[in-house]
Amino acid sequence: MLLAIDTSAGTSVAVVDRDAGVLAEINEADTRRHAEVIGTMISTALREAGVAVADLSGVAVGMGPGPFTGLRVGIAAARAFAWGAGKPVVPVVSHDAVAFGATEPLLVVTDARRREVYWSAYSGTDEQGLPVRVSGPGLAPPDALGEVVPGYDGYRRFDAAEVSAASLGLVAELLYLHRRPFAGSEALYLRSPDVTLSSGPKRVS
Amino acid sequence: MAFELRNATPADVDAIMQLESSTFGTDAWSPAVMAADVASTNTYYLVAADSADPGRVVGYAGLLAPRGGMDADIQTIAVAPVTRRRGLGRMLMVALIAEARSRGARSVFLEVRADNPGARELYDSLGFEQIAVRPKYYQPDGVDAHIMKLAVARGQTHGASATQEPLVLGIETSCDETGIGIVRGTTLLANVISSSMEEHARYGGVVPEVAARAHLEALTPALSAALAEAGITLDELDAIAVTSGPGLSGALMVGVAAAKALSISIDKPLYAVNHLVGHVGADVLRDDGTEIELPTIALLVSGGHTSLLLVRDLVSDVELLGETIDDAAGEAFDKVARLLGLPYPGGPHIDRVAIGGDPASIRFPRGLTHPKDAEKHRYDFSFSGLKTAVARWVEQHRDAGEEIPIADVAASFREAVADVLLTKAIAACRDLEVPRLLLGGGVVANARIRELAAERTSAAGIELRVPPLALCTDNGAMIAALGAQLVRAGNAPSGLDFGADSTLPVTTIQA
Numbered sequence: 001m002l003l004a005i006d007t008s009a010g011t012s013v014a015v016v017d018r019d020a021g022v023l024a025e026i027n028e029a030d031t032r033r034h035a036e037v038i039g040t041m042i043s044t045a046l047r048e049a050g051v052a053v054a055d056l057s058g059v060a061v062g063m064g065p066g067p068f069t070g071l072r073v074g075i076a077a078a079r080a081f082a083w084g085a086g087k088p089v090v091p092v093v094s095h096d097a098v099a100f101g102a103t104e105p106l107l108v109v110t111d112a113r114r115r116e117v118y119w120s121a122y123s124g125t126d127e128q129g130l131p132v133r134v135s136g137p138g139l140a141p142p143d144a145l146g147e148v149v150p151g152y153d154g155y156r157r158f159d160a161a162e163v164s165a166a167s168l169g170l171v172a173e174l175l176y177l178h179r180r181p182f183a184g185s186e187a188l189y190l191r192s193p194d195v196t197l198s199s200g201p202k203r204v205s
Numbered sequence: 206m207a208f209e210l211r212n213a214t215p216a217d218v219d220a221i222m223q224l225e226s227s228t229f230g231t232d233a234w235s236p237a238v239m240a241a242d243v244a245s246t247n248t249y250y251l252v253a254a255d256s257a258d259p260g261r262v263v264g265y266a267g268l269l270a271p272r273g274g275m276d277a278d279i280q281t282i283a284v285a286p287v288t289r290r291r292g293l294g295r296m297l298m299v300a301l302i303a304e305a306r307s308r309g310a311r312s313v314f315l316e317v318r319a320d321n322p323g324a325r326e327l328y329d330s331l332g333f334e335q336i337a338v339r340p341k342y343y344q345p346d347g348v349d350a351h352i353m354k355l356a357v358a359r360g361q362t363h364g365a366s367a368t369q370e371p372l373v374l375g376i377e378t379s380c381d382e383t384g385i386g387i388v389r390g391t392t393l394l395a396n397v398i399s400s401s402m403e404e405h406a407r408y409g410g411v412v413p414e415v416a417a418r419a420h421l422e423a424l425t426p427a428l429s430a431a432l433a434e435a436g437i438t439l440d441e442l443d444a445i446a447v448t449s450g451p452g453l454s455g456a457l458m459v460g461v462a463a464a465k466a467l468s469i470s471i472d473k474p475l476y477a478v479n480h481l482v483g484h485v486g487a488d489v490l491r492d493d494g495t496e497i498e499l500p501t502i503a504l505l506v507s508g509g510h511t512s513l514l515l516v517r518d519l520v521s522d523v524e525l526l527g528e529t530i531d532d533a534a535g536e537a538f539d540k541v542a543r544l545l546g547l548p549y550p551g552g553p554h555i556d557r558v559a560i561g562g563d564p565a566s567i568r569f570p571r572g573l574t575h576p577k578d579a580e581k582h583r584y585d586f587s588f589s590g591l592k593t594a595v596a597r598w599v600e601q602h603r604d605a606g607e608e609i610p611i612a613d614v615a616a617s618f619r620e621a622v623a624d625v626l627l628t629k630a631i632a633a634c635r636d637l638e639v640p641r642l643l644l645g646g647g648v649v650a651n652a653r654i655r656e657l658a659a660e661r662t663s664a665a666g667i668e669l670r671v672p673p674l675a676l677c678t679d680n681g682a683m684i685a686a687l688g689a690q691l692v693r694a695g696n697a698p699s700g701l702d703f704g705a706d707s708t709l710p711v712t713t714i715q716a
Contacts (some may be wrong), residue, residue, distance in 0.1 A: 015599050034458070034462070034703070035458040035461045035462050035704050035705050036702060036704040037615075037702075038462050038466070038701070039462075039465030039466065039469065039475075039701030039702070040466060040701045041470070042465070042466060042469050042701055043469050043701060044564065046469070053470050053472070055471070062555070068414060068455065069417070069454070069455045069458060072417060072418075072421050072458065072459055072462075073458050073459075074456070074462070075421060076420075076424060076458075076459045076460075076462040076463040076466070077422075077462040077463060077466035078464035078466070079424060079425050079463065080424065080425065080462070080464070080466040080467040080470070081426055081466035081467065081469065081470040082470075083425045083429070084439060084466070084467045084469075084470035084471040085468070085470040085471070086330055109391040110574065146276055154639070187421065189418075192416045193412055193414035193418065194414055195412045195414065195415065196703075197408065199522075201540075201543055201544040201596065203596075203600060203602065204593050204596040205595045205596075205600050205601065
């Protein structure tokens with residue numbers, strides 16, 4: 001049984017079980033309130049699922065890609081929750097949750113702000129039920145996707161405004177079950193911090 | 206007047222009835238009802254006596270809380286008129302709430318007369334919320350009763366008892382230090398700081414996104430290190446405290462999100478606290494046995510803040526007298542260091558090169574000290590003009606082909622900052638007749654500022670307090686210390702709905 005958290009788009013929190021499926025899921029689409037809502041959403045999801053912290057086997061978290069500030073809220077919450085509970089963190093690429101269950105080639109596209117999008121390309125679902133990511137995640141201007149995504153024309157494009165923590169949790173359960181590698185532990189910002197080195201002090205006179 | 210609380214016995218009923226009749230008049234209970242209630246095992250009655258005259262009962266309070274029940278009721282509370290406004294009512298309420306908690310209650314209820322604003326204020330401040338009105342409940346006066354309820358935090362059946370100081374973990378991520386501290390009351394147990402300062406050095410100042418990324422990576426390692434340093438386990442904690450502002454939004458959110466999630470996973474109450482008041486709170490952790498005397502003026506100077514506060518009470522009464530209207534003092538140090546070709550952070554490097562310099566050689570401007578500013582900006586600061594003045598001075602001398610006397614420029618600049626900080630702080634002490642000054646914030650590490658503070662306060666007959674330097678820079682221990690003060694004062698936890706507030710006003714001590 002996993003607590004699952006994703007804040008790569010809005011805020012989504014779920015409790016899932018490999019056998020029983022989705023026990024609870026709560027979504028908040030607002031992309032500017034992650035830090036405000038995360039606590040109450042975790043607490044409500046656990047209560048609705050009727051699950052105690054001790055019953056969880058880990059915390060699944062969406063590592064992005066996603067805009068920095070919001071993305072970090074989910075990862076910080078997942079890490080701190082897992083640390084307190086003495087359970088492992090299961091990192092998952094957020095786009096994998098969107099592609100979960102897709103049967104045809106799919107290009108997942110999410111908003112990266114500043115007139116860019118995040119993308120990942122999937123060929124379909126493998127025999128274990130996991131989405132097969134063949135390229136990405138990447139970052140591109142929307143009108144450049146055709147150039148940067150290999151075999152762009154072969155995919156159905158899906159622009160996702162939300163990422164479901166329930167789907168993310170189910171992906172994590174399958175990774176767990178089939179001993180498949182999790183995502184890396186680094187947040188997928190895909191952008192450097194917005195800063196430029198100064199060329200030296202400016203004159204004032 | 207000091208008070209002592211003890212359990213009420215049947216022998217106290219007469220004294221209780223005297224207070225009961227004089228306080229409640231037509232609403233007073235009969236002596237028989239009172240005697241039965243005091244004797245019941247389902248209740249908990251306390252009487253308060255004057256420490257100087259232990260036979261004299263000056264207040265009492267009763268709780269109905271059957272063991273194993275989910276609900277508890279405040280039955281009655283009264284204090285003698287001579288003791289009012291001295292916190293006795295709060296002391297009694299806090300003791301009853303603690304007892305309700307230890308008996309396993311999850312909610313405490315009470316009724317208060319609609320025409321008793323004093324009592325209402327106390328209950329509000331303890332976290333009670335009005336849930337219903339009973340019209341014309343108090344007869345014959347026909348006054349409404351307001352029903353109020355307090356949700357009691359779980360997990361405090363041990364630890365936060367009256368005899369044991371609260372054990373609190375503090376999380377601070379408002380700028381570039383990831384700070385985790387653990388305190389028991391006013392005793393420091395752990396202070397782990399992971400700084401991203403080196404990553405900012407090449408940019409000449411804190412880059413918010415770089416700081417926030419560093420917090421995310423440093424957080425759980427710092428938590429583990431703090432727990433090991435304090436030699437405690439998570440179950441022993443009584444509460445978690447976190448900085449919810451002011452500071453850099455993206456950085457604050459890492460700490461806020463982590464603190465909320467941790468509070469749920471280990472089932473401990475969470476207190477969202479003010480970073481600036483935390484700097485003042487650091488002083489309670491000094492280990493020289495002296496206690497902070499209030500009220501005090503506090504001067505907080507860091508890379509992000511330059512504020513002058515009047516602190517009357519650490520948990521309930523802090524007033525902002527003034528603050529910088531442009532750059533913080535620490536920022537001015539960084540900027541002047543850069544134009545002198547010195548590395549970041551500027552403070553220590555300016556200090557280093559100022560040795561041997563003449564602080565009186567160049568008269569740099571003192572912002573907002575002109576008589577015309579005395580009215581509107583008496584306690585405000587401005588360092589932007591000073592920075593520009595230094596830049597202009599350096600440019601003029603460079604343009605003239607002269608060698609820049611770095612030691613003199615650094616010493617004169619530093620003197621201007623120290624002078625304006627202390628001039629305004631001492632003016633506040635004098636104007637408000639508060640002969641105490643507390644320093645806090647990372648810039649206090651600057652030797653000349655501490656030196657000038659010592660000189661000026663001593664000349665003015667003002668007591669100077671500087672918390673240990675390790676606790677002056679941003680840290681989690683000060684946040685834990687303020688959290689422990691809030692727990693001890695009986696404040697209700699902050700819940701889970703607060704956000705990161707980059708401009709949290711200093712008057713909001715707990716969010």
